[in-house]
Amino acid sequence: MKKMINPIKFMNIALLAIAPCLAHAAGNYPDKAISIVVPYAAGGSTDLIGRALGESMGRYLKQTIVIENKPGAAGSMGAQEMVRARPDGYKLTLAPHGIFRQPYLQKTRYDPIKDLTYIASFSTYDFALVVDAKSQLKTVKEFVDYAKQHPDEISVGTPGRFTGNQMVMVELGNATGAKLTHVPYKGDAEAITALLGGHIKAAITTNSILPYMEAGTVRVLAVASKERLKAFDSVPTFTEAGYPVVIPSPLGLAGPKGMPSEIVEKLDAAVQAAVKDPVFLKAIGAYGIQTYYMNHTQYAEFAVKTFAEEKDIVGKMNENNK
Numbered sequence: 001m002k003k004m005i006n007p008i009k010f011m012n013i014a015l016l017a018i019a020p021c022l023a024h025a026a027g028n029y030p031d032k033a034i035s036i037v038v039p040y041a042a043g044g045s046t047d048l049i050g051r052a053l054g055e056s057m058g059r060y061l062k063q064t065i066v067i068e069n070k071p072g073a074a075g076s077m078g079a080q081e082m083v084r085a086r087p088d089g090y091k092l093t094l095a096p097h098g099i100f101r102q103p104y105l106q107k108t109r110y111d112p113i114k115d116l117t118y119i120a121s122f123s124t125y126d127f128a129l130v131v132d133a134k135s136q137l138k139t140v141k142e143f144v145d146y147a148k149q150h151p152d153e154i155s156v157g158t159p160g161r162f163t164g165n166q167m168v169m170v171e172l173g174n175a176t177g178a179k180l181t182h183v184p185y186k187g188d189a190e191a192i193t194a195l196l197g198g199h200i201k202a203a204i205t206t207n208s209i210l211p212y213m214e215a216g217t218v219r220v221l222a223v224a225s226k227e228r229l230k231a232f233d234s235v236p237t238f239t240e241a242g243y244p245v246v247i248p249s250p251l252g253l254a255g256p257k258g259m260p261s262e263i264v265e266k267l268d269a270a271v272q273a274a275v276k277d278p279v280f281l282k283a284i285g286a287y288g289i290q291t292y293y294m295n296h297t298q299y300a301e302f303a304v305k306t307f308a309e310e311k312d313i314v315g316k317m318n319e320n321n322k
Contacts, residue, residue, distance in 0.1 A: 001231055003057075006050040006300060006318055008027055009292065011058070011248075013124060017088050021090040021296045022037040022216065024173065025287065026089075026163040026260040026263045027262070028087055029262070029266060030032070030061055030063040030089065030090065030266075031262050032063070032090065032093075032205050033063065033065070033066055033090070034061070034063060034064070034065045034066070034089065034090050034092065034171075035056075035065070035066045035067075035068050035090065035091055035092070035300040036050060036053075036057075036065060036066070036067055036068070036091040036092045036093065036094065036253070037070050037077065037078035037081050037091075037094065037208065038051075038052055038067055038068065038070070038078070038090070038094050038158065039052040039070055039072075039073075039075045039076065039077040039079075039093065039094060039096065040071050040075060040095040040096075040186075040187045040188075041069060041071040041187035041190065042067070042189075043187070043188075043189035043208075044159065044187040044188035044206070044208050045125070045205075045207045045208035045289065046094060046096065046187075046188075046206070046251070047067070047069060048130060048208065048284075048287060049123055049251065049284055049285070049287075049289060050067055050095075051067050052175045052280050052283035053066050053094075053122060053253070053271070053274055053280065053285055054066075054131055054203055055276035055280070056270075056273070056280040057267075057270040057271065058275055058276065059277075059279075060269075060270040060273045060277075061266070061270050062071075063152055064211070066168060068092035069073070071186045071187055072162055072186065073102065073160050073162065073225055073276070074098045074101070074102055074105075074160045075096040075098040075099065075159075075160070076098060076099050076102040076108065076163060076255075078085055078093025078094060078095065078099075079095065079102075079108075079112065079116060079254070080108070080109045080110055080306060081093060081101045082110065082116055082254065082255060082256045083109050083110045083115050084254070085255070085256045087254065087256040087257060087258040087259040087260070087273065088231045088259075088263070089228075089254060089255060089259060089260075089263040089264075089266075089267060090121070090218060091255070092254065092255045092267070093253070093254055093255070093260075094127075094251060094252070094254075095116070095118070095162055095252045095254040096164075096249070096251055097125075097159060097164055097249040097250065097251075097306070098163055098164065099112050099116075100112050100303065100306045100307045100310045101162055101310045101313065101314055102162070103307075104310055104311055104314040105162055105284070105314060109155075112303060112307050113303060113307055114257065115256070115257050116255070116257060116259055116261040116303075117255045117258070117264060117296075118252065118254050118296055118300040118303050119183050119252065119254055119255060119264055119267045119268055119271065119296050119297075120252060120253055120267070120268045120272065120293065120294060120295055120296055120301040121250045121251065121252035121253075121270035121286060121289060121292055121293060121294040121299050121301070121302070122248045122251065122252060122271050122274060122275050122291060122292065122293055123250070123251050123252065123275075123289055123292050124248060124249060124253060124289075124292040125164060125206045125207070125225055125249040125250075125288070125289075126206060126224070126225050126226040126229055126232075126288065126289070127164060127165055127168045127204055127206060127223065127225075127247055127249070128193065128204065128205055128206070128209050128220050128222070128224075128232065128235070129143070129168065129172070129202060129204055129207070129216065129220070129222050129223075129224075129225045129238075130144070130203050130204075130205060130212075130213075130218045130219065130220050130221065131195070131202050131203075131214055131219050131221060132198070132201065132217075132218060132219070133195060133217050133218055133219050134218060135161075135201070135202075136307065137138050137202075137219075137221070137222060138219070138221075138243040139266075140221045140222045140236070140242075140243065141242070143221055143240065144172070144176045144201070144243070147176075147178035147179060147180055148177060148178050148179075150175065151179040152179045152180075152181050153181075153201075154178070154179075154180050154181060154202060155180075155181045155182075155183050155199075155200040155201050155202070156169050156180050156181065156183065156199050156200065156201070156202045156203065156204060157183045157184075157190075157191035157194050157195060157199075157200040157202070157204075158181055158182065158183070158184055158185065158203065158204050158205075159182045159184070159185055159186055159187045159188055159190075159191060159205075159206075160185065160186065160190060161184045162314070162317055163183070163184075163311050164247050164249040165204040165205065165241075166182055166184070166204070166285060166317065167247050167289060167313065167316075167317060168204045168224045168237045168238075168245055168247050169182060170174075170203055170245065170316055170317055171224075171244075171245045171316075172238065172243060172245050174316070175243045175245060176243060183199075183200050185303065186232070188205045188206055188208045188209070189208070191203045191204075191205060192208070192209065192212060192218075195218065196212075196218070197297075197313075202307075206215060207231065207288045207289045208287060210231055210232075210286075210287050210288050211287075212260040213232075216247070220235045221235070222235060222236055222237060222238045222241050222243075223235055223237055223238070224245050224246060224247040225235075225237055225240055225246065225248075226239075226246050226248070227241065229290075230286020230288065231285075231289075232288060233286070235255070245284055249294075250294070250302070252290050252294070252299050253267065255267075258294050261303070264296050265279045265282060265296070268296045270291060271293070272295070274295045277289055306311075312319045
């Protein structure tokens with residue numbers, strides 16, 4: 001009878017076998033195109049940020065960076081891709097805050113701490129509560145009062161269940177007692193289309209709403225940031241409006257586990273260069289998006305801390321989804 005091979009031992013042996021090859025490749029990295037998974041649909045704010053980042057990093061690294069849109073699974077499709085990707089730096093993903101939440105919601109193919117290498121964070125989402133410009137609701141107070149007077153009549157669109165957008169809705173409901181009906185979509189673009197089409201009464205989006213606000217087709221009632229944002233200078237924060245809703249959401253770049261330190265450092269340097277690049281800053285500034293840089297060490301520490309905190313947050317959101 002043949003002796004069974006321990007799969008973990010086999011995987012460790014395999015990693016040891018390819019380690020010298022990866023180390024050699026690190027010195028020439030990158031010598032071909034790099035792909036970055038954007039785990040949301042094309043056209044939304046994450047897609048726009050990802051493309052601007054890819055262009056800036058590509059100039060720094062002197063290599064082509066290809067964007068792959070893979071929406072679904074609350075923004076965790078990229079993290080799932082990393083489980084089966086080679087740790088050679090040619091397949092990366094944007095890492096939204098939701099990847100730390102998803103393992104508490106269902107069985108996932110990835111562990112956010114064991115299966116990913118955190119390279120750097122570069123921006124942070126801002127969440128905005130918006131209504132159609134023709135809506136009778138002019139302020140957050142009017143929105144909350146109407147929702148309380150008409151329980152379950154306010155449908156709120158977001159890019160998906162258990163996203164930071166939904167967390168804004170949950171926290172607003174908890175703070176006010178308003179009953180809000182959640183309608184999940186695959187991205188900001190779909191939620192905004194539904195809002196403008198009259199299919200929902202409100203939406204919680206990221207900064208991709210800014211062009212619609214400037215065009216006068218939507219009204220932004222509040223933003224879930226700590227301080228009033230330059231791009232939304234006429235819009236109060238929820239806190240200013242009297243509701244303690246502050247939801248930060250850094251966005252970063254990650255790769256498969258086991259990436260050589262030399263490659264991680266090169267990519268980290270490229271991200272750091274991007275957040276100082278006038279072209280990148282102009283691109284994201286058009287959508288009022290702020291930079292938020294953490295190097296690979298800081299970002300890895302942030303990942304561990306955030307993953308531990310998400311358990312309680314998920315508990316709140318589960319209550320909302322019942």
